Amino acid sequence: MIKVEFLGPIGKTPMEIEATTLADVAVKLKEEQELGAWLDKCAVALNDTMVNDLTTVLKDGDKISILPPVCGG
Amino acid sequence: MIKVEFLGPIGKTPMEIEATTLADVAVKLKEEQELGAWLDKCAVALNDTMVNDLTTVLKDGDKISILPPVCGG
């Protein structure tokens, strides 16, 4: 199982999904209507490291974080 | 009379000279041997305002300041 958590203002409870690559995660998250407005502007981290490649392979217990647009300062 | 003062490390006592333009001042100062090493790297102020033009006309009582290379901070 892969845990997906939604940071900051997204306000969605974490999900547990089956996925072997980040591309699988994308497919699953696109099914979630409430994420429709978020996915195209969110960055992604795998186990707290930023990732940029949909072919990234996942293993059981991995944690995916979905990071919406930021504004620190 | 025009007063000429030498700032910072030049260490020369002020002079009183006759001059009607800054060009006249240049001629007078070039006669001072101890200024030989200074004049080509010094900037000039007239009555505490920086000046850049040798044709600048002077009047009695004006004050010329000779400013050597700076290093604040």
Place this chain on the structure above:
Amino acid sequence: MELHSGSLDTKEIFGRWLDEQAKSNYGAYIPFVGTIRAEDGIEALSFDIYEPILQKWFDEWQERAKVLGAVVKMAHSVGDVPVHTSSYVSAVFSPRRRVALELIDEFVEDFKANAPIWKYDVKNGERIYAEDRSTPMDGAGLLK
């Protein structure tokens, strides 16, 4: 890197960082202090932070600074920060001024673009995501 609940004690932070580096022989110390502006009728801004990724972001900046012989520091608020108080202080120490002036600019700009911090306006006690002032992070849209 340090996170504080509510407004930052800017003077304490400035002085403590100065004292920490008092014998390090750095010639230039440039803090950047960010203060909440009173605008659009807000009472405060409020911040969420995801610390694990912020820490990694900061650690990478420390490495970048080290290569230049410099040091970076950062403090940020979590939760509500009233107008006219400070939520953010970052700083650079460097032997030389050019390195320090360039580094503080890059450090602050990358912070604004990539630190995992979310800002909310607080109006009438309500917390409203500052979406119009927020920036998608590098790599955003991967899952779209």
Place this chain on the structure above:
Amino acid sequence: MELHSGSLDTKEIFGRWLDEQAKSNYGAYIPFVGTIRAEDGIEALSFDIYEPILQKWFDEWQERAKVLGAVVKMAHSVGDVPVHTSSYVSAVFSPRRRVALELIDEFVEDFKANAPIWKYDVKNGERIYAEDRSTPMDGAGLLK
């Protein structure tokens, strides 16, 4: 603009400037603190300042900053300043960070190039003009 005999009390200056602008609604405050580095066996640096021209230089910078909605501040030491203590603090306050980051860079660089201040190394109690580190001001060589 303020001139102090000997080392600057950096914390006092930082805090006082912060307090002065506490209600001015500036979002960014960037001080630059210059500290004397221990190098080449110096005990201290020493400074001569010609205040009338420094004041004019500073007043022009205040006008430049005003056009941008910003404020500049400056403090400098006169006389001897021992190593590891500070001789120079300047600062910018601005509503926005980009203006502040660009202005502090230009302000500090122009200060180094054109503020009428002369620096001396102090070694064995002797004052030696720091000629190799000094810069001819804009317009230098007029009378050559």
